[in-house]
Amino acid sequence: MSLAAEAFVSQIAAAEPWPEKATLYQPLKEDQILLSDSASSLAVQTFLRMCGLPVQVSCCANAEYMSPSGKVPFIHVGNQVVSELGPIVQFIKAKGHSLSDGLDDVQRAEMKAYMELVNNMLLTAELYIQWCDDYTATEISRPRYSSPYSWPLNHILAYQKQWEVRRKMNAIGWSGKNLEQVYEDVSQCCQALSQRLGTQPYFFNKQPTELDALVFGHLFTILTTQLTNDELAEKVKSYTNLLSFCHRIEQTYFKEDKGSRSV
């Protein structure tokens, strides 16, 4: 939709309050969802909890195809469907809830820059490990991605997705990297995040922002997801303040789910 139409629609959306039955859609949790999608979904859920907005999580095998942009997760609120963290943050801001109002211009610039760092490095590294590393792709990604479908559709969809991700990696210059370099990049990204966080409770001191939600989503998922080896999780674990950051957010916002997950 064009920018003008989008602005018009969000004006209309802003008038309605947050409904009871808002739903967040993601792929099936046990069998289908992959590391990168799980991280994005957790980031959105954390953000909504930080804003105090209730949402039901609904797992569907075809969530990716229902999404307006082809990416998960997406939320269905009233008669609006919005996908990906960036547009969701803007949509919720239009409804009057925002976590970053207290920031001045320079801080907002920093927050946006760090969110891009996470997207550029962590998310791309996750995609690389899942789809460009042959071992992981064969053992984990392709079987999981295609689990709800029967033969031959499962093969076709899995290879199509792999081909798409590899094309993208090629375009941004990551196809020349090997796994060691990718782990090194993840480590540098975590180091940057760790240095920015320092000893503060959240990235912008006392109040959590969407950056905290995004970082939590990715780091927590990396720490709790079983891959072919533990090297990725080890890279994150070496930064103790990031570990305690994840712990703190889990305790604060996901108390009732504590039984099912642990770091």
Next chain:
Amino acid sequence: MKNLLLCWGGDWDLPSVHTDSLIVLAYAKFSGAKLAVKSIDWTWRTITASVPQLHYEASTVTEPTQILNFLRKQRFNADYELTAKQGADTMAYIALLEEKLRPALLHTFWVDADNYANLTRPWFTSHSPFPLNFFVPGRQASLALSRILLTKAESPLLNITEVEGKIYSEAKECLNLLSHRLGNFHFFFGDTPTSLDAFVFGHIAPLIKAPLPSGQLQKHLNQLDNLCQFCNTILKNYFNASAEKRTDCSPTAIHDPVDANLQKLTQLVNKESNLIEKMDDNLRSSPQHRPNSTPPS
């Protein structure tokens, strides 16, 4: 010490028209690295080489980030004065530039029909040898287009026109954010330039200086005075203002470390004299001297 940097040639008052080459050139100046710069214009390297490319003794390094890391290891470090947090900020802002600004820059130069036909393609065609001049611009253009579509286009809308609005508005927002962050300072981290300054310079200098027929992003950037000033300061202080054709071993390279040190000294002296002036003002406005003093403006 045999060292050689391959990059695209210069025009429009810039040492190079290529963003990645500019980043490396600027960083080399900031850190005092003596590099022999060779332009690949009119050679077969326009299609074979991945530019910029640094040949240092026996090794070859490509990609701006790798080259900067390599130079840092060789102890040409423009970032040694940065704190850990500033180093982290550098990484974050570079990611911001790559995600938000680069797609729009690629579009402005390589996909926008007006600019491509009237500026970019003629320039690259005239700077490539026969018969490569038929292939080089087209190849770069298709690489640019596929990069934009693969990273920014949402899958049901694989059409460049729908993506255009989104990437330009993100780029304008990115430029505004950079402008806010720079504020009134000369460089992003105080008075001496660092690798972040090199990256920002590399991205915005072609946009400011190129004579684009259709440049909505350029118009937006021209309204951000502090960024234009930033770019011109770097050009004036670190590169000769007039465009020169760079060949092997440019003689100005030898003078640069001396100039850089002189500049640092000058800045320190300026800081000292500012401090002394402030102390002077404080003394003058202190109670003993109150009847004689004029209030500071």
